[in-house]
Amino acid sequence: MTKSHIKVTINGKTVEALVEPRTLLIHFLREQQNLTGAHIGCDTGHCGACTVDMDEMSVKSCMTFAVQAHGASITTIEGVANADGTLSALQEGFRMMHGLQCGYCTPGMILRAHRLLQENPNPTEDEIRNGIAGNLCRCTGYVNIVKAIQYAAAKINGTPFQEAAE
Amino acid sequence: MIPGTFDYHRPTTVESAVALLLQLGEDARPLAGGHSLIPLMKTRLAAPEHLVDLGAIEGLHRVERIGDDVVIGAMTTQHSVINSSLLADLVPILRETALVIADPQIRYKGTIGGNCANGDPGNDMPALMQCLGASYTLTGTGGNRQVSARDFYLGAYETALAPGEILTEIRIPIPPTGHGYGYEKLKRKVGDYATAAAAVVITMAAGTCTSASIGLTNVSETPLWAAEAARILVGSTLDVATVDAAVAAAEAITTPASDMRGPAEYRTKMAGVMLRRALGRARVRATV
Ligand SMILES: Cc1cc2nc3c(=O)[nH]c(=O)nc-3n(C[C@H](O)[C@H](O)[C@H](O)COP(=O)(O)OP(=O)(O)OC[C@H]3O[C@@H](n4cnc5c(N)ncnc54)[C@H](O)[C@@H]3O)c2cc1C
Ligand code: FES
Ligand code: FES
Numbered sequence: 492m493t494k495s496h497i498k499v500t501i502n503g504k505t506v507e508a509l510v511e512p513r514t515l516l517i518h519f520l521r522e523q524q525n526l527t528g529a530h531i532g533c534d535t536g537h538c539g540a541c542t543v544d545m546d547e548m549s550v551k552s553c554m555t556f557a558v559q560a561h562g563a564s565i566t567t568i569e570g571v572a573n574a575d576g577t578l579s580a581l582q583e584g585f586r587m588m589h590g591l592q593c594g595y596c597t598p599g600m601i602l603r604a605h606r607l608l609q610e611n612p613n614p615t616e617d618e619i620r621n622g623i624a625g626n627l628c629r630c631t632g633y634v635n636i637v638k639a640i641q642y643a644a645a646k647i648n649g650t651p652f653q654e655a656a657e
Numbered sequence: 658m659i660p661g662t663f664d665y666h667r668p669t670t671v672e673s674a675v676a677l678l679l680q681l682g683e684d685a686r687p688l689a690g691g692h693s694l695i696p697l698m699k700t701r702l703a704a705p706e707h708l709v710d711l712g713a714i715e716g717l718h719r720v721e722r723i724g725d726d727v728v729i730g731a732m733t734t735q736h737s738v739i740n741s742s743l744l745a746d747l748v749p750i751l752r753e754t755a756l757v758i759a760d761p762q763i764r765y766k767g768t769i770g771g772n773c774a775n776g777d778p779g780n781d782m783p784a785l786m787q788c789l790g791a792s793y794t795l796t797g798t799g800g801n802r803q804v805s806a807r808d809f810y811l812g813a814y815e816t817a818l819a820p821g822e823i824l825t826e827i828r829i830p831i832p833p834t835g836h837g838y839g840y841e842k843l844k845r846k847v848g849d850y851a852t853a854a855a856a857v858v859i860t861m862a863a864g865t866c867t868s869a870s871i872g873l874t875n876v877s878e879t880p881l882w883a884a885e886a887a888r889i890l891v892g893s894t895l896d897v898a899t900v901d902a903a904v905a906a907a908e909a910i911t912t913p914a915s916d917m918r919g920p921a922e923y924r925t926k927m928a929g930v931m932l933r934r935a936l937g938r939a940r941v942r943a944t945v
Contacts, residue, residue, distance in 0.1 A: 492662040512665035512708070513698075534658050536696060537848055539762060548736070548765035554695050555766065558665045559688075559712060603762070624847040625760025 497561040501526070502570025510557045516550075517541045519557035520567060528568035528598045532627070539626030542599035543567050549606045551625070568598035571605065580643040581605060588654075590639030592630035600626050604640045613644060660698035667710045671717070671825055674709055675798050679821035681707045687823050688712070689732060689771035692763050693780075717770070717825060720744060729827045731770025735759075738769055747831050750838040750858065754785050757842045757854075773806070774824040776814040779850030783810060784872030784880035785840060788856040791829045797822040810879035836860050837943025839935035842874070843927050845918065851875040852918040853927040855907075857935040859890065861943040866890050871903075876911035876928045883907040886932070895940055903936075904929040 494509040501524060510519055520526045520543070532540030534553050541553040544566040571579050581601050584590065591597045600623060607614060607622040614622060619640050620633070628636060638654050645652035668674040678685050685707035688694060697703035711717060717732035720741045727747055729738070735755040738744060744751050758764060758772070758781050772782040773793065786793075786806035793804050795818060809817045818824065832838070842854035854874035860867045869890040871883040886907035893899035913924035 492664055495665050511662065513660045513662055515659070515695075518659075534699070536692065536763065539760070542762055549762045550766060551762045554692055554763075556665070556691065556695070558667075559691065559710065561667070607761075622761060625762045 495558045495561075497558055499557075499560050499562070500564040502566055508557075512556060512558050514557045516543070516545075516552035516555040516557045516560055519560075520552060520565075526567050526569050529602075530595055530598060532595065532599075537625075537627065538596070539599045539603060539623075540596050542602045542626065544602050544606055547606070547609070549603045549625075566602065566605070568601060571601060580646040581608070581640070583646065584639035584642035585636075588635045588639040588642050590631065590636045596626060596628040596630075600628065600636055604643065608640070608644055608647065612648060614640070616641070658699035660695070661701060661704040663705055664707045665710065666707060667713050669713050669715070671714055671796055671823070672798075674711060674714060675796060675821055675823060677707075677709050678823070679798055681709070683820065685709055687774075689768040689774075690734065690763075690766040692759070692767040693771060693775045693777060711770075711823065722747065722831070723828075725831055726828045727831060729769055729829070731774070731824050731826060732768050733770070735764035735767050735769065735772070736761075739764065748789065748829055750785065750789070750840055750856065751829075753838070754781050754840040754856065757781065757840065757844070760848045763848070769827060770824050773809075773827060774816065774818060776810065776812075776816045778813055778878055778880065779875045780880075781840075781842065781851065781854060781874055784854065784874040784882075785856040786827065786829070786872070787880055787882040788858055788870045788872030789829050789832070790870065791827050793824050794826040794828065795819070795822045796825040801825070803828070806880075807882050813878045832858055833860050835944030837939035837941070839938035839942070841931040841935040841938070843931055850918075853911075853913070853924050853931050855928060855931040855935045857932065857939045859936070859939045859943055861940070861945045864894050864945055866893055866895055871907060871932060873907060873911065873928050873932070876913040876924055878912070881910055883910060883932075885910070890936075895936070900933065900936060904932055907932050 530540040532538035536554045546563045686705040688708040688710045717730040719730040738755045791806045837859045840856045843852040851874045856872040859869045869887040871887045873881040886903040889903040908929045911925045915921045
């Protein structure tokens, strides 16, 4: 078994590394890059806690080999905040709308919602619920997660948002 | 869960991919989106010694119309299928089916070629391909051959692919303008394989069904093309007695396993219910 050389851009920084081909992207990020924001929930592709953004796709990093990310550009939760360190619209939305309790699903939810809003800047509640159908939350019941995403969409679009968190 | 060790290859042409697969022999497998293969490798149900990643081969990501067919490159993702306006116009049942496969993340990576080549009876695309009369282009070191989706599936995880061959494209004859269609899938939750599912394409003229094709998902070791059920529909007005007879004919060819999705008898009945619903939707959509 030969190690593979990979070059990936993670949160804007280019990284080169030698990886065993069997190394999963989630393990590469967490253990080799010390980016522990993306979580391992189910390890079977169901829960979405490991979701990262890769070349403009939301990807479950527990179902992807690091070698498959060669040449790709990846964003993790560590790269989501604004350049000046303030919270992004989505992060602020999750905070203001109480879109998290234990927080385990949150990095995956935010990265998935990020891509959803890039593709559909003004989603309906139904489109949000379908858009995050691959992300499970054991705590919130989703209502406030949906509101958090609506809050972020309104903030990005510069439209008013009055809904209170439940 | 960590897969066994393997060597990774990333060819950039179909020729080099098939040459590699032939040379490496049985211990090598193509890797497409990885969303069926990687779960098997993580549980060590599969332990290939070599993976030949098809992801860097350029010509395999494409959707185009060629004459009366649409041709879809094997590495086209479900996400691209859903967002293709060409496919939405010409073969809209592809989008309807892709939308009930897994979840958004898996659809960004999972490919139509991987879904069709995998041979898992739970995959949704194979029965649809049988319904549409699609054919697969299989490429080996000796060149291409065409195999109909209706002849491709031999058993669970057993297909007509010869050692060293890859599926490079899917050719779908464009259904007539005004055709009706429906893909109905019963699943327990998002990201679940079908308890049973049915794909239907029909044409109608002056209130009479002039052609019909039906595929069934996950109610046998292979996808099923329900030719007899479709034959019963043709020439009728899709009246209750005829639909009942077609549903009975479709149920009769199912041989589902009893599993956590339900006992075999239930899954057979659900195949009938899915067919009835898909047919109802197809009829409403068909231009009469
Ligand atoms: C949580 C979860 C839920 C899912 N739910 C569904 C569902 O509801 N319906 C459904 O249909 N699927 C479902 N899937 C499976 C998913 O759609 C897979 O993406 C698909 O079955 C395989 O496509 P792939 O591109 O990922 O192929 P891979 O996993 O890379 O490959 C699958 C197999 O096909 C072979 N192969 C791949 N491409 C080719 C080719 N071009 N030529 C020859 N051989 C090839 C590989 O060697 C491998 O044996 C689910 C997966 C997960 C993880
Ligand atoms: S840990 Fe990847 S989907 Fe659950
Ligand atoms: S906040 Fe606990 S899993 Fe979502």
